[in-house]
Amino acid sequence: MTGPHPLLNRLFDAAMKAADPYDLVAPHLPPPPKGRTVVLGAGKAAARMAEAVERHWQGPLEGLVVTRYGHGAPTRQVEVIEAGHPVPDTAGEDAARRMLALAESLGPDDLVLCLVSGGGSALMSLPAPGISFEEKRALNEALLRCGAPIGEMNCVRRHLSSIKGGRLALACYPARVVTLVVSDVPGDDPAVVASGPTVPDGSSGDAALAILDKYGIAASSAVRALLANPQATLRADDLRLAHNETHVIVTAQQALEAAAEAARAAGYTPLILSSSMEGEARDVALVHASIARQVVAHGQPLQAPCVILSGGETSVTVRGRGRGGRNAEFLLALAVALDGLPGVHAIAVDTDGIDGTEDNAGAWLAPGTLALARSKGLDARVRLLDNDGYGFFGALGQLVVTGPTRTNVNDLRAIVIETDVL
CATH class of the missing domain: 3.40.1480.10 (MOFRL domain)
Structure with missing residues (x-):
């Protein structure tokens, strides 16, 4: 042989030619806004998608995306940061903090192009207040080893995050957010890809807690208190997200x-x-x-x-x-x-x-x-x-x-x- x-x-x-997002980004780009255009993103395809945006966008661009080590691309206007995957590291945490800070600087005339793909959940790891990075990383490793499917892993990640589960889009408000998604999840639900940084899924913290219990994964009192708090979950019908758009552009x-x-x-x-x-x-x-x-x-x-x-x-x-x-x-x-x-x-x-x-x-x-x-x-x-x-x-x-x-x-x-x- x-x-x-x-x-x-x-x-x-x-199959790989069909999965390449480079030529599939352009048809989904909105018109330029009156204000700034900021690119934010995370995932293994994020740098390739940012490269495509730069090729087709008419006007100034700024922003940053985070991808796995070795998965970068030669962008000029959008900064590419490489970080750890599947186990998060501090490079991803720092990138997530910078994304939130940039999002919070935007106004109603600004536009955010959010580029999301599989792997973004681990790459953009920013624990919720009161949860340490080390504990969230340990929970992530435990879920990986026990064979939990990606949907369950991302449910836990969303509810322990300051940026996932729609929280990045909330930080961008009142700017408009257009999210482009390369899907790596069964069913192609954009709220699940990369744990939905701009798309809340409406699941409860109780569901995340049940997943930890299902696999016998120990969690601290701080984690359990957060998951038990219904106010910690962003509702899918939150009016601050009403004018945003999401497009799944590449699927299995x-x-x-x-x-x-x-x-x-x-x-x-x-x-x-x-x-x-x-x-x-x-x-x-x-x-x-x-x-x-x-x-x-x-x-x-x-x-x-x-x-x-x-x-x-x-x-x-x-x-x-x-x-x-x-x-x-x-x-x-x-x-x-x-x-x-x-x-x-x-x-x-x-x-x-x-x-x-x-x-x-x-x-x-x-x-x-x-x-x-x-x-x-x-x-x-x-x-x-x-x-x-x-x-x-x-x-x-x-x-x-x-x-x-x-x-x-x-x-x-x-x-x-x-x-x-x-």
């Missing part, structure tokens, strides 16, 4: 549809299972494996040659000591379930270029992967128990390494099924 099935590369390229569905079209162009029948799959990565892999086996054995729900596609964000409950990543874990579980099934090739990647905390976007799989592993003394089942998908595929030379892509519509999974063994 010298590389992934060539169609997998074409599917990935098509767009990326999947582009990949499906690339499959058709190559003579393969595509099937998009879902753009919003959630659950344990290894369980989602079993579902995909069962469908692949049904195609090979019975030509159902479609006949080969075909491609099975899905998106969304799985989770991993870390029990071992391996270098995980949810896409590597998915693919390792898929490999075990398929057990070398002839004619089946797959790829699983995070569209931001980073699978978890490692340097890879994901990995690829071929029918001979398990045989190659055995020849190198690697036991796929043992590696799966240790959450070591990265180590497994790294040893085989089957990691997908792209570097930062400066977008983020979450995971892309593609399974190519041939009529004959290649």
Whole structure:
């Protein structure tokens, strides 16, 4: 095996082109205001979006966005700050403070262009009054390790923040706020992406507290008091936010549809299972494996040659000591379930270029992967128990390494099924 099935590369390229926000920002830009235009933003696509705004905006610009280390872009008017993700650091906290200070300087003739994408919640971490940065960071790490889905994580983050849950938009009042969103969440709810800095979701602090209790995560009395206070939540119908606009400009569905079209162009029948799959990565892999086996054995729900596609964000409950990543874990579980099934090739990647905390976007799989592993003394089942998908595929030379892509519509999974063994 010298590389992934060539169609997998074409599917990935098509999906990534569709997920690039650079050419999708311009149609959603409002007319220039009488006053200042300030760009604020956070997320893995924030710098790329700011670059696009600078390209198309007619008039002066100022502002700042925060993105993950290594995900910056060469902007001229909008400052790009890099910070820690998925675990927040003080660079992100400082960036959030500066955003709030800039927002609070605005008047009724000013316009805020807020550029939001996945990853913004951790990158723009500013605890609510009375909550320490260290405690919020510890809660974030605990939620990551217990396998909580992104929606639950962001619910807790919103209610413990001074800038999320619509609070950034409130700080901008009376300026008008137009928010552009690159969605990485199932359902594409803008109140969930980056924990909704300009879009309150109406959930209660009690809901956030229930999530902590669900996973047995200890919280201080200060955290519990804040979550129990109904006045601490910004209402979705707050009149101060009534004239703001929000536009979701890039979604996982767009990326999947582009990949499906690339499959058709190559003579393969595509099937998009879902753009919003959630659950344990290894369980989602079993579902995909069962469908692949049904195609090979019975030509159902479609006949080969075909491609099975899905998106969304799985989770991993870390029990071992391996270098995980949810896409590597998915693919390792898929490999075990398929057990070398002839004619089946797959790829699983995070569209931001980073699978978890490692340097890879994901990995690829071929029918001979398990045989190659055995020849190198690697036991796929043992590696799966240790959450070591990265180590497994790294040893085989089957990691997908792209570097930062400066977008983020979450995971892309593609399974190519041939009529004959290649």
